[in-house]
Amino acid sequence: MSRPKLPRLGLCMALAGAPLFFPLYAQTTAQHYSIPAGSLDSALLATSRQSGQLIVFEPSAVIRHSTNGVEGDFTLDELLTRLLDGQGLEYSRDNRGAILVRASSASSLNLPSTEIHGEYSSSALASQSTPTTRTGTPLHLTPQSINVINSEIMEAQGARTVSDALRNVSGVTVIPSSLGSASLNIRGYQANVLSQGVNTSSLSTPLAIPAIALEAVEVIKGPSAILVGSGSPGGTVNLVHKVPQPVASHEISLGYGSHDERRLSADSTGLLGTDGRLSYRVILDGRQSSGNAGDYDGHKEFYFSPSLRWLDDSTDFTLRYSRTVRTTPFLPYTVMYRGEPYGGDLPEPLGNREDSLRLQQNEFHYSLEQALGEHWTFVSKGTYTDVKEEQFGWYTGSELLQNGSVWLTSFAQGGESHQHNLDNYLRGIYQWGELQSTSVFGVSASRTRSHNDRLATFSPWHVVSIHDPLPALPSARSGYVTSFTESKPVGAYWQQQLDYGAWHLTGGLRFSSSWNGVFRRDEASESQKRQVWSPSIGLLYEATPWLSVYASHLRGYQPPSYVDRDGDLLPEQTSKQNEAGLKFSLLDQRLNLTTSVYRIEFDNYAFYDARERGYVSVPGYLSRGFEIDVQGSLTDNLDLVGHYNNNRAEFAQNRNYQAALPRHRASLWSRYRFQNPALKGFSASVGLTYTGTAYLDRDENYRIPEQLQTDLGVEYSHGNYSLELIARNLFDEDLYSTSMNGDPYFIPLQQPREFQLTASYRF
Structure with a gap:
């Protein structure tokens, strides 16, 4: 439990x-x-x-x-x-x-x-509202699809990272890249990740943050410029970190799993002093394994995060620091052969054992809520992040040839990033009879300076046979050439929430200005600005105590980062979404169900055109879909989390481009807590994840077949002690992830059957 x-x-x-x-x-x-x-x-x-x-x-x-x-x-x-x-x-x-x-x-x-x-x-229901909306509007009164996976669900499922938690949400696909990191796709578009409501560094790996550090993972669907500024047309993930609590609570966990993985986690919170105002929290997570399924070197990770919180009648102030040191090995993968993922054995590793991503990150965060009289509250939050990253390894540059050979080449890149983010706003709440008004006025600013390293020259290709021992390969780490980037987006926004009886109106407007320069040390700095207005509006009606109907129109943008062959900055990329849906609260409010239909248009897509010898801006995506999300409890002893999504994306310009995403995805996780006296303290869970067929090209020459993953968990709790065993991919199926950009020469493999045993003591 x-x-x-x-x-x-x-x-x-x-x-x-x-x-x-x-x-x-x-x-x-x-x-x-x-x-x-x-x-x-x-x-x-x-x-x-x-x-x-x-x-x-x-x-x-x-x-x-x-x-x-x-x-x-x-x-x-x-x-x-x-x-x-x-x-x-x-x-x-x-x-x-x-x-x-x-x-x-x-x-x-x-x-x-x-x-x-x-x-x-033991609840599978999420929190009533999300701080990301700023207005405090309950989720069931928000005219937008927002999913929250709380820490109870993550712990019950044995989730180790953010990526594990996101499999519970419709329209979300985690796409592994070759060198240990992963990207995120929501409703057909690459998405960005926020931490405590502010942007994360492009060099960081937020999807790998340990789950023990998080209170919740929020998924905000659609191009919510009003909330996050520059962002993905499909949506945004926000990570809500745990904060100090006044009631003492301590936990120590030890874990052991496949590939000799050892894990130690600790979480301690409580009061400092005797006046009940100052509290602390310390979170520690360490992980090490001897290897992975691809026979690369093992995973090594250290995460440490202390925080302090001051809370009194009018002030809520939190200060948090986190330190992450991580080595993530190259992921196991396969290649295409005759239009299907090759199911035979490849040399392991298909490169060097040291191929990996290495990261060091420091993050400082503060948040302040200060009451200003009866109606107004001032909210301020800011983050400073510095990241150092290096990734290198060997990868295939072709599908498997008829003679059983593949082409190998090396890849290496890295860099260092320093990012400041600041968000300040005033929130005012007034009520006149049945009418309640919540107004938010704010400004946000960000500055990112980074240098990016890549190979100075391309490495030679190596043709290797998968039937012979792999020849000795040199290290992929080599000489780098460095480029520098700097961006300074700023924005001002207004949000308005009006509630009158069963009607709930949400609106907002954001003005955004961005400065972006890309330069080399031996070149002069070049900067240009772009400005854009992004409105949003939504309406929700509570038809019955258990059913609400909503519709919304959202706008978004992404600042340009490419120039054409004449050196002029391309137009900003804009997006708009129309969404409508139903929100149900069933079984005496124990079970929540949301259905939604949406249409997203994305314009000014930038891609390199060889004929123009530079980047060009063209009409982009059109995606549409239908989603169902369910979360809660069927009975006092039976919890349920599930989803289904049907998404179709159409690309307007480049016929050869394919999102390589399955049209159909679904998951269902359920946990039952036994009440029989002989089984008191035991619970069992089962998780099913279905992924439909995906094609890597529009002509459907390359196909990733449909697949079903089955997970099983058993837990026993007695007093302050608990023991949990989780088996993932119980039937040891060949499971494939979709590849980025539809590359037929890199098909990520999900883990074969693996086990995870965790013992916890809480006091």
Whole structure:
């Protein structure tokens, strides 16, 4: 069973030096309270201060609620009943007396069934809202497809990285590249990844961040320029890191798996000092293996992240640092032979054992929420990231020839990046009768300076036979030539949320300006600017307590990074999406289901035209599709997460270009917790992932067949101890990933059958 996770908590203790136990008289004896009118979160903090009682709540659950104030003599229960009456919220106490405020079981969406200490949450429901939207609008009232995979799901599935978690979301494809890294595709377009709502470095590998460091993985579908500025037409993934919590919680995990993989993880959080305002969190993750399925050198990884948080009546400030050192070996792969992936044996490794990606990354992040009176809140967050990366190895440059030979060449690149990101905004909430208005006014800025290394000369080709021992190959690391890049995108935005009864209107407008220069040391710096306006609008109607209907129109852009043969910067790449869907809340709000249809247009696609001897800008993609996502619990003991998507992409210009994505994808994961006394503490899970046929070219000469992966998990929990065994690809099927750009000479292989055993102790 999974551990307690409280995504973002509000807490206040009235008495400096108050211990973490709570007197019963404060709950049963009447006393005088003076709670001012204003936001509900301020009222709860005032209640905590005046009663001396620990009150814990998720800000996203109460941010859009207010109170007229309460004055008089009440017991604590009477006061909380008055404050929460008609708000769609309820409160409960844990086994130590702390009070948890959350969405009520009668509200339109349940929060996870969470205890502060003792029993662990087993909910497969995501959090009620996402901080990425800035307005605090609940997910079921947001006229856009947004998926949230919380830490409970990741832990129950044994997810090790972000990539593992994303298989639960429709329209999302993780595409491995040759040298250990991976890219992301959403709704047919390469997507970008945010960390805490700000952009990540292009040299970093955010999909490999360990799952233990994350509270949730959010997938925002569509070209959301209003939220993220420059971004993919298909969508964006945002990583929500864990933050310090006031309630002490500690976990140590040891893991062992296939390829002699050893793993040590630790997560510790709690209060510092005695006034209940300052808390800490320390997360550690280490991993090492002796090799991988392709017989390359093993994976080595070290992740360390300490953080501090100050939380009082009006201020929530978090400061976090993370350090990552990682060596990721070259991935196992195969090549095409007669239009199909070659199923026979290739030399292992098909290169040198040292072929790998090596990365060192430091990240500093802060976030601040400061109440400015009754209606307004100032929010500021920023990140500084420096990354050093090198990747090198041998790869094939041809499909398998009839005589059993392939062409091999070496590849190497790397670089260093320094990136600053800053996002500041004001959020104001007003209510006039049934009408509630939430306004956001903000500015964002970013600066990235990097140098990029690549091979100074192309290495010679080597023709090798797969039937003979591989000849000795020189190291792929060689002399580099360096280029330098710098970009400075800035933007200003306005967001507006209007709620009137069952109607919910969302709109926004963003102005973006970007500066981008590419130069060599011996050349003069060249810079040009581009400006673009990006509007968005969406409307949602709550037709019944369990069904909402929505539609939205979103705009996006990507700043240009290519010049034509005359040296002029190409136009910015623009996109627009029309989406409509239904959101269901079923089985007494235990199960959420979302269906959506969409159409995305992407213009000003840049590609190299040999006839023009330079890059040209042409009409780009048109993609359309249908998606279903389901997440929650069928019964008290049976959890369910699944999806299906049907996506079709059409490229307007280059007939030879193919996205190489399957049109049909689906997954289903379910976990059952046994209640029979003889099996108490046991749970079992099964996961199925279906991938339809994909073609690497439009003429369908190269085909990746449909496939089904089966995973199985068994867990036993007793008190603070748990033991989990997970088998991935249980039937040892040949599983292939789609290749980037439809290359027939590189078909990534997913892992053969592998096992993972994890023992955990929580206290």
